[in-house]
Amino acid sequence: MSTDVIDRLVGIDEGDPVFALRVQRPDAKRNAQASYDALFASDALEHVGRPERLAIAYWAVALAQSVVAPHYRDLLAAESPQTLAALDAALPGAVTTGPYGDYPDGPLSVENQQGLHWQAPPELVAAVGVRLAAALEHTHLLTYRPRDASADALQALLDAGWDTTGIVTLSQLVSFLNFQLRVVAGLTVLKGELR
């Protein structure tokens, strides 16, 4: 089995038709893996630590109800089972469907869609701390209602102890996972249709 994480998550072996398709976009394949490595095997952890990265990653894919959730769940379980337990306890109150949110006032306001504005419950904040709880709220925002993102949402992260570089990494983490889980979802369906 390939060491390429997307191949592993879809269940693609060398020789499979989907493997041959991915090989035809070699830079995309190589750099999807390089993106995963940059986020989860980084040597620059001073702005965002590894336990934080894994907690945010698991939360993002669990909210999206993705088939890749067990992969990140296992990584987090090995790093911080207490955080995993706290996230699993909070998950049922956070899961919804998206995308929803508001547009800037104007003709698009008729397309505004209401939905959950999730805040970390006190038990979760007590378990993971103010800084990570703020990142989990931001992850919920970016997962379900990205068009509601705002300067105020970033200020909330700064106020909770995040710095500018850390927020860039946090944004890339959540955004990358929203890419990866969709590639896996799409290729999994395509694989089933090629047989």
Next chain:
Amino acid sequence: MSDSTATGEQVVRHDFDVPNVFTQAQLGWEAWLEPLPIDELTERHYDGLVDKGRANSPYFRLLVRDPDILGARTRTDNDIFYNEKGGLPRAQRELSAAAASRTNGCLFCASVHSRFASQKSKRPDDVQRLLDAGTSAPQSDPQWRATIDASVALTKTPGEFGAEHVRQLREAGLDDLAIADVIHGAAFFNWANRLMLSLGEPTPPATPAG
């Protein structure tokens, strides 16, 4: 995972009127956080920027604060959208990006990629209908219909992409590589939309649309 104290950093607030309609006009974009100053860019940063000219963009100079993920992301992007060895026609790759952006509500990304879709297809009216009336607006071309439907399904959370979307794409005449390109195009914009939406906001077009 200990709590850190706040650094006292403040977001950058702007006082322009943000665009409030989907448009093919050329919008700008301003960050809510400080981009890295040009004179602080090192070789590692330039490697992350991939294209040196991107040092002029506040978006890329903000993202380059984490250069490794930016570099990998840019190289992923380039292969998905610009590798013309077979697969999905360029116009429809841009259409997948525009449809994902229209669904998530990213006015900036939708402006860039609807413009590219129009340029590549020479069908600006079909593209404009997607912007004005949404992803469910009529499209007479079965490949466009299938590309939009698949991109929207993949963009929803949780995803609604299923075997019926693969079959619809195939019946419209797309081969397996083209179908994989639709998947990657839409998936990639679920990455791009979230960065553009969350780190800053679009500025008004320099000249009115149309």
